[in-house]
Amino acid sequence: MKPAxxxxxxxxxxxxxxxxxxxxxxxxxxxxxxxxxxxARWAEVRLAGAVVARVPLDRATRIAADGPLGQTLVxxxxxxxxxxxxxxxxxxxxxxxxxxxxxxxxxxxPNQVSLRLLGDAxxxxxxxx
Amino acid sequence: MTPxxxxxxVTPADHRVARYAAAAIVLSVAEAAIPMxxxxxxxxxxxxxxxxxxxxxxxxxxxxxxxxxxFATSLLLGQFLAPGFFLSLxxxxxxxxxxxLATHLPRRFFGPVxxxxxxxxxxxxxxxxxxxxxxxxxxxxxYLVPVxxxxxxxxxxxxxxxxxRLMRALPARR
Numbered sequence: 001m002k003p004a005x006x007x008x009x010x011x012x013x014x015x016x017x018x019x020x021x022x023x024x025x026x027x028x029x030x031x032x033x034x035x036x037x038x039x040a041r042w043a044e045v046r047l048a049g050a051v052v053a054r055v056p057l058d059r060a061t062r063i064a065a066d067g068p069l070g071q072t073l074v075x076x077x078x079x080x081x082x083x084x085x086x087x088x089x090x091x092x093x094x095x096x097x098x099x100x101x102x103x104x105x106x107x108x109x110p111n112q113v114s115l116r117l118l119g120d121a122x123x124x125x126x127x128x129x
Numbered sequence: 130m131t132p133x134x135x136x137x138x139v140t141p142a143d144h145r146v147a148r149y150a151a152a153a154i155v156l157s158v159a160e161a162a163i164p165m166x167x168x169x170x171x172x173x174x175x176x177x178x179x180x181x182x183x184x185x186x187x188x189x190x191x192x193x194x195x196x197x198x199x200f201a202t203s204l205l206l207g208q209f210l211a212p213g214f215f216l217s218l219x220x221x222x223x224x225x226x227x228x229x230l231a232t233h234l235p236r237r238f239f240g241p242v243x244x245x246x247x248x249x250x251x252x253x254x255x256x257x258x259x260x261x262x263x264x265x266x267x268x269x270x271x272y273l274v275p276v277x278x279x280x281x282x283x284x285x286x287x288x289x290x291x292x293x294r295l296m297r298a299l300p301a302r303r
Contacts, residue, residue, distance in 0.1 A: 007294075008290050008294065011240060011241070011242065011289075011290050011293035011294065012240070012242055012290075013237070013238050013239060013240040013242070013243070014238050015234065015235070015238030015239035015240070015243050016238075016239060016240050016242040016243045016246075016289070018238075018243075019239070019242070019243040019246045019247060020242070020246060020282060020286055023246050023250065023278060023281060023282035023285070024279075024282055026278050027275050027278035027279045027282060028275075030274045030275040030278055031275035034271060034272055034274055034275060035272075035275065
């Protein structure tokens with residue numbers, strides 16, 4: 001006697017396999033297309049609200065911004081970016097560490113510098129409740 | 130009591146549709162008790178009956194059974210005219226159209242599993258369309274497309290296999 005699952009599989013016809021594979025391919029395709037939103041592609045540095053630099057996240061570089069307190073240094077690496085050093089008193093933006101998702105922001109308020117990662121599509125810029 | 134003056138002729142087809150619809154309603158109500166991790170994802174066990182009716186009695190009777198199932202199930206679950214009802218209805222209508230087209234595929238190569246998977250895709254496409262146009266007018270609903278597609282493939286395949294086995298087990302044309 002054939003095992004039970006063989007009997008079940010015997011119900012599959014050649015076209016059925018085609019439809020199943022096609023459906024799975026569609027699911028994978030949809031996942032790769034639709035779940036890309038969070039990927040960061042650009043790093044944007046602003047000083048007092050004005051854009052100082054916008055660089056692609058595909059090679060390492062450093063951006064300096066001279067604010068009222070001194071120089072804030074932003075480090076960009078492939079796929080991520082961080083505030084390397086900042087003259088501010090509490091160092092919140094430095095302690096945030098590496099940012100790697102689109103929409104992530106590090107703000108060094110005392111020195112009026114902000115670092116923001118951007119995706120390909122514009123994401124929300126404000127949410128309120 | 131005054132005897133009724135109208136005589137409703139009940140054909141064997143009516144009995145058949147009623148029986149199949151009853152079975153489909155039972156399955157749909159039973160599956161409503163199965164907890165699912167995501168709203169909108171469910172096995173669609175009632176579609177097993179749809180497939181059997183479609184294969185044995187044709188598309189017209191399948192339409193009857195599906196519509197009766199959608200209306201009766203929503204009444205039983207207290208969802209009639211609630212958003213969930215319109216999602217079910219739109220999904221059912223689109224999947225019926227898909228099934229109507231899919232029956233023209235060569236039977237030698239495309240069995241109940243193909244029909245089931247295609248119908249499941251039709252179901253989620255119809256639901257998503259209504260959800261996008263009416264309930265969630267935002268592109269965000271499409272974020273779940275991969276999940277729905279995967280569920281359609283998995284549950285569509287399982288339902289199709291069950292329907293195929295059921296048709297082997299059932300006496301012919303009853």
